[in-house]
Amino acid sequence: MHRLLCVLLLTGIAGAAPAHWDGLVDHAPSTQAQADGLSQRLNQAYLAEVQRLGGPQWWLDSVRSHCQENLKAAGDHPEASPLSDSGKAFIAEYAAEQQRLAKLQGRYPSEIRWSQDETVGWEMPDRTFQLTFDDGPRAGISQPIQASLRKAGLPATFFVLGKRLAEAGNRRPDYSGFTVASHSYDHANLLELDGVQLSAEFSKTEKQAGASGLKLARIFRAPYGSRSTRELALMKKLGLRSTLWNVDSQDWQGDMQARPGRIASRTLALMLLHRHGIVLMHDVQPQTPGELARLLPLLPRLGFHIAP
Numbered sequence: 001m002h003r004l005l006c007v008l009l010l011t012g013i014a015g016a017a018p019a020h021w022d023g024l025v026d027h028a029p030s031t032q033a034q035a036d037g038l039s040q041r042l043n044q045a046y047l048a049e050v051q052r053l054g055g056p057q058w059w060l061d062s063v064r065s066h067c068q069e070n071l072k073a074a075g076d077h078p079e080a081s082p083l084s085d086s087g088k089a090f091i092a093e094y095a096a097e098q099q100r101l102a103k104l105q106g107r108y109p110s111e112i113r114w115s116q117d118e119t120v121g122w123e124m125p126d127r128t129f130q131l132t133f134d135d136g137p138r139a140g141i142s143q144p145i146q147a148s149l150r151k152a153g154l155p156a157t158f159f160v161l162g163k164r165l166a167e168a169g170n171r172r173p174d175y176s177g178f179t180v181a182s183h184s185y186d187h188a189n190l191l192e193l194d195g196v197q198l199s200a201e202f203s204k205t206e207k208q209a210g211a212s213g214l215k216l217a218r219i220f221r222a223p224y225g226s227r228s229t230r231e232l233a234l235m236k237k238l239g240l241r242s243t244l245w246n247v248d249s250q251d252w253q254g255d256m257q258a259r260p261g262r263i264a265s266r267t268l269a270l271m272l273l274h275r276h277g278i279v280l281m282h283d284v285q286p287q288t289p290g291e292l293a294r295l296l297p298l299l300p301r302l303g304f305h306i307a308p
C-alpha cells in the first residue's frame with residue numbers, strides 16, 4: 001500500500017492529466033485487503049469531489065448511492081494511507097469528466113445510465129466485471145487480445161462492426177468461447193440517421209454476422225454510447241438490450257496511448273473505484289493487446305472475478 005502511494009505521489013509531479021496514475025499497474029495492491037483499503041479511499045475522495053462539483057441531481061444521487069454501496073463492500077480500513085496528491089488529482093479529473101457526461105443526458109455516451117432499459121454495469125455483484133472490446137475485428141489486434149484472454153481462461157464480449165466483419169472475410173478471428181454482439185454496421189452516430197438508415201445499421205450487421213457464421217448475442221452497444229429513446233425503442237422491438245460500460249479505459253486516446261501502462265493504470269484505478277461493472281476496450285487499437293496483458297494477471301490477486 002505504502003509503495004503504491006509513494007509511486008502515485010512521484011508520478012503526480014509529471015503534471016499531464018493522465019500521468020497521475022502512471023505506475024499503478026506496476027505497483028498495484030498485492031492483496032485483496034490492500035485493494036479494499038485503496039477502494040475505500042478512492043470512493044471517499046470521489047464522493048467528496050462530486051459533491052463539491054455539483055451537477056444534475058439524479059447524477060449526484062446515483063453517485064452517492066454507488067459510493068455508499070462501495071464503501072460498505074470495501075469495509076473499514078483505518079490503517080490505509082490517505083490518497084496522494086496525484087491520486088486526488090486523478091479523482092478530480094475523473095469526477096469532472098463524469099459531470100460533463102451527466103450533463104449530456106439523453107443525447108450522448110456514457111457510463112451514466114438514464115433508462116432502466118439498458119445495462120451499464122452498476123448492477124453486477126461486488127468484485128465482478130465483464131470485459132468488452134469494441135469496433136473490431138482488426139487483423140493483428142483482435143487475435144492477440146483473444147490469445148491473452150484464452151491463456152488467462154477469461155470470457156469476454158466483442159462488439160463487432162458488420163463492415164469490419166465483411167472486410168475481414170475468411171481472415172476473421174475465431175470467436176469461439178467468446179460472446180459476439182453488434183456495435184452497428186459502420187459505427188455511425190445513430191442519432192444522426194433517419195429511420196431507414198437506423199434500421200439498416202441493425203439488419204445489415206445481423207446479415208453479415210450470419211454470413212460470417214456468427215450468432216450474435218441479443219445485446220447491442222451503440223457507437224459512442226450515443227442513443228436516445230428512439231434507439232432504445234428500436235432495440236427493444238428487435239429484442240436487443242442496450243449495453244454500455246462504466247469502466248472506460250480510453251484506450252483510443254492519444255494521451256493515454258503515449259506511455260505504456262497508462263491505459264492499464266486508468267482501467268485498474270476505475271475497477272478499484274467502482275468495484276464492479278463493464279470494462280470498455282477496443283480491439284482495433286495497437287496498444288490494447290499490451291495493456292490488457294499488463295492488466296489481466298493483477299485481477300485474481302485483487303479478488304476480481306470476470307463474468308461472461
Ligand SMILES: [Zn+2]
Nearest residue numbers: 134135223224
Ligand atoms: Zn465503437
